[in-house]
Amino acid sequence: LNEINARRAALQEESRKRVLEEEKERIKRREEEEVRRKRKKMSLSPSCCEIVPAERVRSLCLVQLGGMDGVPVTASSSSVFHLEDGKGLVLCAGTAQGKVEVWDVLKSFSCEVTLEIKADYHIYTMRQVRGRFQGKRKREREASEAQASKPRSESDKQQSSRSATDEEASALPAPSDVEQFLVCSAGCDLFVISMRNWSQVHRVDDAHESEVEALEVMQAGGREVVVSAALDRLIRCWDADTWSCLFTLGGHTDAVLALCVMPTPEGSRLCSGSDDCTIQVWDVPKLVGEADTERSVSGACPSPPATKQGKDTDDDEAGRVRSGPTFEAAEHVLKDHEDFVHGLCVVSAGGQDGASLMVSGSADFTVRVWDASWECVRVLDNSTYVLRFSTNSRTLFAATRTGADSDECAVVAWDVSDPSPLKWTVKPGVLKVPIPWILLTETVPTAFASNNKMPLIMTAAEDEMVVHVWSTPLPVTQEQVRHQAEEPQDASEMGFSLSGASGAVVTELPSDPPSIPAPRQQQQQQQ
Numbered sequence: 001l002n003e004i005n006a007r008r009a010a011l012q013e014e015s016r017k018r019v020l021e022e023e024k025e026r027i028k029r030r031e032e033e034e035v036r037r038k039r040k041k042m043s044l045s046p047s048c049c050e051i052v053p054a055e056r057v058r059s060l061c062l063v064q065l066g067g068m069d070g071v072p073v074t075a076s077s078s079s080v081f082h083l084e085d086g087k088g089l090v091l092c093a094g095t096a097q098g099k100v101e102v103w104d105v106l107k108s109f110s111c112e113v114t115l116e117i118k119a120d121y122h123i124y125t126m127r128q129v130r131g132r133f134q135g136k137r138k139r140e141r142e143a144s145e146a147q148a149s150k151p152r153s154e155s156d157k158q159q160s161s162r163s164a165t166d167e168e169a170s171a172l173p174a175p176s177d178v179e180q181f182l183v184c185s186a187g188c189d190l191f192v193i194s195m196r197n198w199s200q201v202h203r204v205d206d207a208h209e210s211e212v213e214a215l216e217v218m219q220a221g222g223r224e225v226v227v228s229a230a231l232d233r234l235i236r237c238w239d240a241d242t243w244s245c246l247f248t249l250g251g252h253t254d255a256v257l258a259l260c261v262m263p264t265p266e267g268s269r270l271c272s273g274s275d276d277c278t279i280q281v282w283d284v285p286k287l288v289g290e291a292d293t294e295r296s297v298s299g300a301c302p303s304p305p306a307t308k309q310g311k312d313t314d315d316d317e318a319g320r321v322r323s324g325p326t327f328e329a330a331e332h333v334l335k336d337h338e339d340f341v342h343g344l345c346v347v348s349a350g351g352q353d354g355a356s357l358m359v360s361g362s363a364d365f366t367v368r369v370w371d372a373s374w375e376c377v378r379v380l381d382n383s384t385y386v387l388r389f390s391t392n393s394r395t396l397f398a399a400t401r402t403g404a405d406s407d408e409c410a411v412v413a414w415d416v417s418d419p420s421p422l423k424w425t426v427k428p429g430v431l432k433v434p435i436p437w438i439l440l441t442e443t444v445p446t447a448f449a450s451n452n453k454m455p456l457i458m459t460a461a462e463d464e465m466v467v468h469v470w471s472t473p474l475p476v477t478q479e480q481v482r483h484q485a486e487e488p489q490d491a492s493e494m495g496f497s498l499s500g501a502s503g504a505v506v507t508e509l510p511s512d513p514p515s516i517p518a519p520r521q522q523q524q525q526q527q
Contacts, residue, residue, distance in 0.1 A: 031463075045431045049476050051109045051467040053101055057460040059094035060440045060467075061126040062105075063182065065195065077195065080113065082106040089448050093460075093467070094123025098186055102198065106448065108476045109469075113198045118186035126184040127215045131224055131240035181240070183226055185212035190228060192243065202243055208232050214259040218268055221288035227270060229256035235272055237284060247291040247324040251280050251333075260344040263356045264372040269331070271358060273341030279360055281332035281374060291325050332374045339363035345389035347396055349419045357421060359396060361386030367398070369421045378421045380414065388439035391416075392455040395427070399439040399459065409435050411459070411470070431470055434461035449473035 065077055065088035081088040081104045089105040090112075098121040102113035117123060180195040188211060192202035208230035216227045217240075224240035235249035235256055254275035262269045262281075270282040343361030358370040359380065367380040387409070388399040394417040401409050410430040418424060436459040444456055457471040469476070 045433065045470070047468040047470050048472055049469045051103070051469065053093060053095065053111070053465065053467060054114070055095035055097045055099060056465050057093045057467055058096050058122045058124055058437060059126050059184070060438050060458060060460065061092045061094075061128060061182065062440065062442045062456070063090050063092055063128050063180075063195070064088070064445065065090060065180070077198070080104075080198075085447060087445075087447055089444070092126055092182055094126055094184055096122050098123065100126070100182070100184060100193065105444075105474060115193060115198065115200065117184060117191050117200070118189065121186040123184050123186055124211070124213060125215045126182060127217050127226070129181050129183050129217045129224055129226055129240050130178055131181055132178060183215060183217075185215060185228065187211055188230070190226075190238075204238070204243060207236065207238075207245075208234060210255070213255070213257050216259040216261055216270065218261045218270065218284060220268070220285040221292065223288075225284065225288065227259060227284070229259050229272060231255040233274070233276075235259075235270075235282075237288070245324045247287060248326045249282055249287075249330075250326050250328050251282075251330045252276055252278070254340075257340065257342045258344040260346050260358065262346050262358050262372075271344055273344050273360060273362075275340040277335070277337050277339055277341065277362070279334040279337070279341055279344070279370075280330035281334070282327075283331045287327055290327075294325055334360075334370065334374060334376075336368060336376050337362040337364055337366065343386050343389045343398075345391055345396065347391050347416050349416055349421060355419060359389060361389060361398065369424075371421075378424075380421070380424065384412070388436060390439045390441040392441040393443055395441075395455070396424075397439060397441045397457070399433070399436045401435070409433050411436075411439065411457070431457075433459050433468065433470070434464055436460065437462045444473050 065081060065083070066086055077088065081090060084106065091103045091105050091109065093101045093103060094117075095101065098116065098118040100115040100117055100123060101111050102115070103109045104112050181201075182193040182195060184191050184193065185207075188206050188208050190204040190207045190212065191200055192204075193199065194201045207228055210231035212228050212230045214229040218225055218227065220237075225246065226238040226240050227235060228238065229235045233250070233252045233254055233256060235252075237246045237249070238244070239246055249272075252272065252274040256272050256274050258273035260271050262271050267283070267285055270284045272280050272282070274280070337360065339362050341360055341362045343359075345359045347357050347359055349355055349357050355372065357372075357377075360368050360370065361384075362368075363385065365385050366382050367384055367386055368376050369378045369380055371377050384398070385401045386398045387401055390397045394415065396414040396416050398412050398414075399409060400412050410432050412430050413427040415425050415427055438458070438460040440456070440458045442456045454471055454473040456469075456473070458467055458469050460467045
């Protein structure tokens, strides 16, 4: 009787779970149908293709494997990704469930690697960085301590210690080797992923007291510096070789929402946009020198990074501050905006060799252009609520909204090929898109696409489990992506053109999209 009752209880539990799963599927289908109705009502522009990820996408980062000088593609990456002349092109997608999916762009955006970063946390931002791995000594120490804690004979200890040391030496690169890393944020933490074998090699616990909103990478003091900004109103600069906190910038009085690196005749400057309605300019190379001088005078070392096991205790000294020195005074404070600044972008006016200008977007519905003397040289628009900025060669793209609460969104393009921002003009036509969480526009290197004047334009919506590809110079097949089911509009009717050096290039749309299974059916078939 006990066995029968246990079996009956197990069957009832399985039935209950099955009912819950069916209810979840019905809710998802209703949500997808509602999204489709809304999109049809909005008369959205047809996309070239749509990528169906496993989860909602919150950040995108295009990475060229082997693209950095002196950093070859490893055997593990070459066995997974398609390479052309020893180089590959991948798109890293951070999801709303704490994962990073790595898509091979040359394989029609097929998902080749999935990394579990931090469950149930959004991956809001990602950046590519190069650095030297210097965590070997700590790992060897932890391995030796773990081996020493086990009661074994002396010969077994020596043999296991040698094998552990050999294994660590083979798995980790030499401290002088330069590697490509992907840095991403999840909650208050930072995670470092090695592109050597696509695994997490480091984690900075509690890098900030609130969620990290933005990441940037810049050169300062002869080293690669990773800059993080968060809702705790602080900006922190990290050494990409040791992942120690060099110093903290505390000039803002509210959450920091955006970062960008602005080249100037005096050197690179870090610009930060905040909820306090200001843009602050920081001379990071100068501050790196001041922090190094302060540490050399006091005899302290850069603050150690926090890991899962806690702080690194190698050569610890009493009184070492984890956040390093704090600098409150910015070099310049720009106060022209009347509401929070949530978008910053650097544009090379007149092409790659032109002067750099900064473009800012604010909730006051203005788009402003700033020159290297930090003067507002033009109000590009005074009636546009910009959600995201992105630049591509001679074009500035912006995902805009007609109102803060409106569902109608569009991607607008400005021609910035003229060195004078007063002569910048809006390109004809717009792309009507779902409310975008991300806007990515990149120029594909000529090694992968001969027609690289056509940029790669992608958006990921807030309420859809779909990444839209609006323009791509690369061929896309139907095995990994699905096309729009609706009949595409004519490109001339859509009116969205992208001007290159040799004239206008119109985004090419499929004339007769093949019959592809729906996203849910396609995911079930893949599973």
